[in-house]
Amino acid sequence: MGTPWRGMLAPLDVPTGDKRRFLSTGLTNRELPLALKWQRADVEGHDGGIVIGSFLRINKGTVQEAIDNEWIDAKCVEKSQLDKNMLASWGSGELFDDLDPAQFERLLGDVAEARVLLEKGVIGPSVEPGECTVVLARAGSDEAISETELDELIWSENGEELELEMLFTTYEIAAACLVSVPAFSECRPFELLPTNGPITAAIRDQGWDSFPLADREMEWTVADAEPRIASDAGLDTDNPDWGRYAEAFLYQDKNANPETRGAYGFQLLDIVDGERVLVPRAVFTVAGVLSGSMGGTNIPQADQDAMRSVVERLYERMAEEWDDPSVIAPWVTEQASIVAALTAAAPTYDATLFGDPGLSEITPITVTDNGEIFGHVASHDVCHVGIPGECVTAPMSSRGYVDFHRYPIMTSSGEVMAGRITVGHSQHVCACGNCRGRNDDHACLNLDAHGSISHHDQMSTVAWVCAGEDTNNNAIWVHGVINPKASVEDLAVLTRRKVSGDWRPIAGNSELVEVLALSREREGFPLPRARMSAGRVFALTAAGFVHPTRTTPPATVEPIDYERLTDLLAGKLASRMTATVAPPVLAIDVDMDGLQAELEAALLGGNNALVERLRTELETII
Secondary structure: OOOEEEEEEEEEOOOOOOOEEEOHHHEEEOOOOEEEEEOOOOOOOOOOOEEEEEEEEEEEEEHHHHHHOOOOOHHHHHHHOOOOOOEEEEEEEEEOOOOOOOOOHHHHHHHHHHHHHHHHOOOEEEEEEEEEEEEEEEOOOOOOOOHHHHHHHHHOOOOOOOOEEEEEEEEEEEEEEEEOOOOOOOOOOEEEOOOOOOOOOOEOOOOHHHOOEOOOOOOOOHHHHHHHHHHHOOOOOOOOOHHHHHOOEEEEOOOOOOOOHHHEEEEOEEEEOOEEEEOHHHHHHHHHHHOOHHHOOOOOHHHHHHHHHHHHHHHHHHHHHOOOOOOOOHHHHHHHHHHHHHHHHOOOEOHHHHOOOOOOOOOOOEEOOOOEEEEEEEEOOOOOOOOOOOOOOOOOOOOOOOOOOOEEEEEOOEEEEEEEEEEOOOOOOOOOOOOOOOOOOOOOOOOOHHHHHHHHHOOEEEEEEEEEEEOOOOEEEEEEEEOOOOOHHHHHHHOOOOEEEEEEEEOOEEEEEEEEEOOOOOOOOOOOEEEEEOOEEEEEEEEOOOOOOOOOOOOOOOOOOHHHHHHHHHHHHHHHHHOOOOOOHHHHHOOHHHHHHHHHHHHHHOOHHHHHHHHHHHHHHO
């Protein structure tokens, strides 16, 4: 293992010297390990950064918590004179300085040069972003400043001074680069640890690939192997290398004395012909304990989960080197069995129901007698009416709608990834301040993609659909099937043929993530909503966004057929009482807007008995 390092990556929820602020609630990181780079030349950004090490762990907590959890040394923090209650992101990992000089001369030279600068305290970490969302905000505020407020501040004649910050509401750590002028001057608590010291993380989650794999059939027991590892680390000498001893184990008890054998467990390495090797039977033994054999283990569940992740990667390595796909961690096998059972129980649909429906004109959401659903969610020809002075149309996906297609559906041609249309029945109306009196279930505009998806997770799925670009009509089509578990009430909403797309910023573009069937709002009252950030659409929802540009003449109005209307409502009531999992076709055919119009006509006609029946039924449905 290379030289361990640990340090602060970024302060959170506090302003920095360069007028930036990270919201702690929006900080995430890509899957570990991540690259630790070093920038030799002082150039713009992190151009020319050289990878010299890795992140093995990222934590979030106050300065005091970092000291208590040994994410940083107290003496290191004292030099920076930081508030002990300040929240920050903390990282730890290793430098790549334990490589063979004959093979990695240039890399070792870079690591050595960066290490000298680190020890001198003249360079520090600056995080590199993956996905992020940044808005302009007043200093100390967690809300983006509106364009109207910004205009008022700029053109104000009262001399009010602008105190603004670049507020990162979401930020994904993708890497970090050691530079002479860190983005955050606060990030000076950074230290290198002695190479002969014990590992600081409870789980050794990296470094195993550097050891060759022992023979698959090699006999192995902990009782025989541990003394060999102890001797190799010189534990019986006057200069024991506890770091080398710890390297052979998956787990370290941080509450135990790190210079005792009892602090380490779940051994994976052994000595064969004087060389350290990774032993397959040791991996199998650890996997068995984590699955409950030999009484299981009482270590914290979070540590067990981290250990499982490491063991899974080791199983994948063994399966690849042995060319044996049957080598799978026991819990992965169990999960696969569960998925297979659920898949076998799920219905299989015609694959053509999830392709481009080939619509000849702009088409509102339409449901057929056999449960097929198709239509357009939005037209690219229509300007968003909620953004004055600018024509913003429905965004085109730059990722093939992969962010919408998140759910596996079995078809006659195999598994298809589809999206969903949700229904909330006005039970999940957003509580944020930008709903503008809406009475449907839109997600708050200040949420990122994950937040919007979580909001829709609370609701019912009424249909499974795929989405795509209709180049002939310059619109976004959806095509799929009714969810067989949808209730009659869910379908009653869908028959209104009014949906709202939800676009959120992902990888620099606005991407469709959800479609909501509107329970209350009507096309005559669309009020599309958008939030602007730095001159671009941050989030976009469009209730009733489809405004047909290719229309057909309305049919001739015929006299109201009260008998037909009564039969429809009677059938609706009967179907609600008898429906279980699969809804009847009749529920799909009910024309809600037509019924409401006929109710109005009945009122004018003075048919009081029918009026009361219609009113009761419509209020129940709508």
